[in-house]
Each structure stands twice: as structure tokens, then as C-alpha cells.
Amino acid sequence: MKPELSAPAQTRTRDALDLAPRFTEHDAVRLNNLFRGSSTQEMLAGVIRDNLAGDLAVVSSFGAESAVLLHLVASVDARVPVLFLDTGKHFAETLAYRDLLVERLGLNLVVLSPDAEALARKDETGLRWSYDPDGCCEIRKVRPLEKALARFDASFTGRKAFQAKTRANLPRFEIDTSDAQGRLKINPLIDWDASHIEGYFIQNDLPRHPLIAQGYPSIGCSPCTTQVAPGEDPRSGRWKGWDKTECGIHKPGEEPFL
Numbered sequence: 001m002k003p004e005l006s007a008p009a010q011t012r013t014r015d016a017l018d019l020a021p022r023f024t025e026h027d028a029v030r031l032n033n034l035f036r037g038s039s040t041q042e043m044l045a046g047v048i049r050d051n052l053a054g055d056l057a058v059v060s061s062f063g064a065e066s067a068v069l070l071h072l073v074a075s076v077d078a079r080v081p082v083l084f085l086d087t088g089k090h091f092a093e094t095l096a097y098r099d100l101l102v103e104r105l106g107l108n109l110v111v112l113s114p115d116a117e118a119l120a121r122k123d124e125t126g127l128r129w130s131y132d133p134d135g136c137c138e139i140r141k142v143r144p145l146e147k148a149l150a151r152f153d154a155s156f157t158g159r160k161a162f163q164a165k166t167r168a169n170l171p172r173f174e175i176d177t178s179d180a181q182g183r184l185k186i187n188p189l190i191d192w193d194a195s196h197i198e199g200y201f202i203q204n205d206l207p208r209h210p211l212i213a214q215g216y217p218s219i220g221c222s223p224c225t226t227q228v229a230p231g232e233d234p235r236s237g238r239w240k241g242w243d244k245t246e247c248g249i250h251k252p253g254e255e256p257f258l
Ligand code: SF4
Pocket: 087, 089, 128, 129, 132, 133, 134, 136, 137, 138, 140, 141, 220, 221, 222, 223, 224, 247
């Protein structure tokens, strides 16, 4: 006869671990409501100084408009880590611009690199971008960022609604759906338009990315960025000829609430 199983006398510590996500969609909606009507500067000061979103990082590509968000965040606290994905495919001008901004704004730069073993195994020739850009972005951007973000509670992005139709309805605060951790993704500039950005550059005497003058209004890796004609969607020069609008860090049309 089988012995009867009895209930454990008490819950083991291992069973009692809190595995709930750090933030939920409810938290994101609450933060959107809390800062409704607040300026970007007020929102950033509240989030950073009052520690409303835990450990924070900025994710920056040091592209055409990156200086605005970096200046705004550094004006509140320059110690906020700035994560930069060094894909190995950037324009030399972007790396020089990054170094200039780091020095000028006193940024706390953290360079993220792709895993060497993954590169050797999946992109030995360095040409994966030419036949599988999604796979290339996965190795060079998505995985390294995923690993780095695991230790943060929230990240700032420089996304703006006017940049592309796929970003038109994004809120300021949303949940990062790239994993199950419940990290916040914060889009401080989502309601800024081109003239607002331009005015901020002038007002704060911020340096421009050198490639803008050469017809690149949106700048990513060199093999996947082409010049854009005046009047065209600024992001139409990214992955031209491919049915691809984002690098996998952000998903097209991602708008889980609001
Ligand atoms: S943007 Fe192009 S080169 Fe850069 S990681 Fe993606 S596919 Fe590769």
C-alpha cells in the first residue's frame, strides 16, 4: 500500500520568492496619468530625483537627435548610465559624435558589445546584414541590450511620434515587452515635433551629428542607412528595400495601452 502524502509543515523559502514583474501595465497607466500635462523636464525631474521608476538607464544610438534627450537627462543627473550598442557597424562619424557628447555633457557612457562567440558562429563574414538584417540586429543589438537591461528597472528611449507612422500612438510610459521582467520603457520626447527638437538644439547650443548635413536625418549602422530626399519620411533611409522599420529593440506599432 502506498504511503499517504501529507502537506508540508511550512512553505519553503524557495517557494516564497516574489517572481512578479517589477512594473505592470497598471503602473504604466498610473505614471502616464500622473505626468499628464507636465513638461518633459518636470516629468524627468520627477522620475529621476524622486526615484519613481527604480534603477534607470538611457539607451542612445547617438543619432541625429540624440543630443536632446541626453542633455535633458544629464541636466537632472549626469550619473544616469547611457547605454550605447557598439554594433561594430557604426559610421566613424557616429563614434566621434558620441565621444564629443560624452565629454560635453559629462555622460556616464556604458558601451555594449555583441557576444564574440555569437558573432563568430552566426556572422563570421560580418555580412549578415546583407541577407538577414533581423538576424544581424538580433546578434548585434537585441541580445546585448537585453543582457544589459536585465539589471535596470526602466530605460529612456529617444522615440518621437513624428518620426514614423509606427510610433504615432506611443505613450510616455509603457511596459517593455522584450522579456517578462516588467521593465518600464519611458519615451520622454514622444510628443516633441521637429521644430521643438530644433529649438532645443539652438537654445542649448548642442552640437549636430556631422552626417545630418549630408542628407541623413535618421542615422543607424552604416550598411543599413541611406540618404533621404527632402520631404521623405526621415526614417525611410533605414533598411531601405527591406520590410523592416525597427531593429527589434522596439516593435512596430507597439502600443499595449492608452
Ligand atoms: S542595423 Fe544593420 S548592421 Fe546594424 S545590427 Fe541591424 S542589420 Fe546589422
